[in-house]
Amino acid sequence: MELRKTTVHRVTEAVLEGEITAHQLIDKTLKNSNILNEGLNLFNAVAGVDAIEQAKAIDQKIKQGGEPPLAGIPVAVKDDLCYGVLPTSLGSTAFSEFISPVTAGAVERLMDAGAVVIGKTNLDDMGQGATTLSSPRGATANPWQAERTAGSAGAAAVATGICMLAVESDSGGAQRQGASHCGVAGLRPTTGRVSRHGLNAHCSSFARVGITAFSCENISGVLDIISGFDERDAATAVCRDGIPEHIKTPGSEDITIGYPVTAFDFLEPELREVFEQARDDFVGLGYKIKEIDLSLLREGLQAYYVIALAEASSNHARFDGIRFGKTGEADNLEQMYLQSRAEILGQEARRRSIFGTFLLSKGNYGRYYRQALKIWQMVRREFEGVLQDCDLVMLPTAKNLPRPLQGESSFLDEWSDDLFCAPVSLSGLPALTIPAGQIEQLPVGMQLVGPPFSEKTLLAVGSTSAPRPAQE
Numbered sequence: 136m137e138l139r140k141t142t143v144h145r146v147t148e149a150v151l152e153g154e155i156t157a158h159q160l161i162d163k164t165l166k167n168s169n170i171l172n173e174g175l176n177l178f179n180a181v182a183g184v185d186a187i188e189q190a191k192a193i194d195q196k197i198k199q200g201g202e203p204p205l206a207g208i209p210v211a212v213k214d215d216l217c218y219g220v221l222p223t224s225l226g227s228t229a230f231s232e233f234i235s236p237v238t239a240g241a242v243e244r245l246m247d248a249g250a251v252v253i254g255k256t257n258l259d260d261m262g263q264g265a266t267t268l269s270s271p272r273g274a275t276a277n278p279w280q281a282e283r284t285a286g287s288a289g290a291a292a293v294a295t296g297i298c299m300l301a302v303e304s305d306s307g308g309a310q311r312q313g314a315s316h317c318g319v320a321g322l323r324p325t326t327g328r329v330s331r332h333g334l335n336a337h338c339s340s341f342a343r344v345g346i347t348a349f350s351c352e353n354i355s356g357v358l359d360i361i362s363g364f365d366e367r368d369a370a371t372a373v374c375r376d377g378i379p380e381h382i383k384t385p386g387s388e389d390i391t392i393g394y395p396v397t398a399f400d401f402l403e404p405e406l407r408e409v410f411e412q413a414r415d416d417f418v419g420l421g422y423k424i425k426e427i428d429l430s431l432l433r434e435g436l437q438a439y440y441v442i443a444l445a446e447a448s449s450n451h452a453r454f455d456g457i458r459f460g461k462t463g464e465a466d467n468l469e470q471m472y473l474q475s476r477a478e479i480l481g482q483e484a485r486r487r488s489i490f491g492t493f494l495l496s497k498g499n500y501g502r503y504y505r506q507a508l509k510i511w512q513m514v515r516r517e518f519e520g521v522l523q524d525c526d527l528v529m530l531p532t533a534k535n536l537p538r539p540l541q542g543e544s545s546f547l548d549e550w551s552d553d554l555f556c557a558p559v560s561l562s563g564l565p566a567l568t569i570p571a572g573q574i575e576q577l578p579v580g581m582q583l584v585g586p587p588f589s590e591k592t593l594l595a596v597g598s599t600s601a602p603r604p605a606q607e
Contacts, residue, residue: 138164139296139349143208143356146299147249150206151197157207161190161251164209168253168297175276175295177288178254179214179231180221189251196249203249205357209298211289212242214255215262216302216344217333225335226258228271229454229461229479239333240368241302241344241361248360253298256288258309260481263337263447265309265552266538269483274540277316279577283537287313287321290347294319300357301347306338307439308532308556310345314568315532315580320597321347322354325587326563327373330365337450337487338443341560351569351598358590381589383526390596392417392583393427393525401432401554402531409572409579410531417529420600427521427528435514435558440550441494441507447484448491454479486546511561518562518584527596528584531555532568536577559584567593569600 138146149155165186172178182189186209193206214224217235224230242252260269266284267274275288278295285291289301290313303310305323314321323345336342346361348354364374373379383390394414399407418424456462456475463474480488494503521528534554538544559566564584571581585593 137296138209138299142350143205143299143348143353146208147204147206150193151202157190157193157197157249157251158187160207161186161209161253164253164297168292171295171297174281175278175285175291176257176273177275177292177295177297178211179224179257179272181254182221182252185220186251186253189246193249193251204360205245206249208250208300209253210245210250211254211256211292211298211301212239212252213289213301213303214258215304215335216242217335218242218252218255220252221255223255223335226261226263226270227460227479227481227484235333237333239302239344240330240365242333244361245300245302245357248357250300256292256301256303258288259483261337261451261484262304262306262335263483263487264549265307265312265556266549268538268540268544268549269481271481276540277537277577279318280537282541283539283577284316285313286316286533286537287347290314290317290319290321293317293347293349296349299348299353303345303347304334304336304342305345305560306336306342307443307553307560310347311556311566311568311580311582312533312552314347316537316578318570318578318580319347319349320351320354320570321345321568322358322590322594323559323566324358324362324590325565327370328362328378328565328588328590330368330371332365332367337484338446339450340442340446341439351567351594355591355594355598358594379588380591381586383589383592384595390527391423391425391525393521393528394424395427395429395521395528395530398429398432398530398555401534405574406531406579409574410529410581413571413581414529417600422596425525427525429517429521429528429558431510431514431517432554432558434510435561436551436554438507438510438514439553439557439561441503442511444487444491445494445504446491447487448495451480451484451488483546514558514561515563518559518564522586526585527589527593530559530582530584532580532582536574536579555582563587565590565593567597569597
């Protein structure tokens, strides 16, 4: 059974009806993951025996009459989400052997539904970045062109067909850009829909837990399972009395998609052509297109980084070798701190800590941080305003094609890649990345952004409109 060419529903049905056992499915998945991991650098840890034992337990439950809704579905988990069986490295060599005492809330729900975790996927230094280029284990290669980055190891694992789902964090756009670069679908949910319990976030205000899959249909099949109130995450209190779904039937002229013309001016001509064609495809499907204005994208990106750097400085403070992390060998306390933090934090994490401390210092707090908070609110109001005139907003996901694995790029260039994703993170709205086309045999994705809790509308529109890149 080739996982890329089927659906979560069909695989679950096959396991429940005895066409294939969960044990057989996971055994084959693990063999494929070991082969592909060597060339692509997808996983920091592979489950092996633990995944086999989980699969056997699912088979036994089915024999006893159980019908788990995700029976045997292989899932990859990003390595900044806690999982009580495999190490959670957080993107640092200092935590390469750390086994968390808890499992992330979203992962728990998937496992309770019968899904099997097959491994922890690679990520940037302390989860900060959208390329994996700063990962202490090296970058993850793109399955479409191995000399370029995948952006997200979870998206790459899904694109290769190793797993059907990937649970991933997304702060400034790592999950969404990875989905774009690998030609798959990635959903960043509304703030509060999915529990962040067990997520090690460098910027708590914007970090979310999302799902990446080969198709919108597969995301739809698990969204309800991972959604809902979790007393361990206060943000999910909005779902205490149920999820306030915002659903509109797709495929008719009742849905209007906003097209921010000036936003596409930031793109190279060949990329812009892809989105113009995607816009025309929406028209051909019967959707209305309305030109809108999003004038604060650049300011939103800048505000995001001021706030994210400040929060990173605060969140990194606990990694001192005493409370958390490996203790460095030294003759005095100051040297111990220096040695410990040098082992725990890589170059990107240290850079963000230093910048964040500067931004929060006396004289700079009011000059930069408070102004960024004001822009944050302005960006939220701008998105709320345009969504009063249209049902969804269409945006690029990535500013560029995936970066080469070899070659130098400045951190400012890499931060600027978040131009279209970071402002959406500020808005708190749900965003779905779907394939929009191809350039030089590389997938190019676009974002659909909707009102709060409009995920089902986004997925329905995405499933009817997303062009599928040619199979390898």
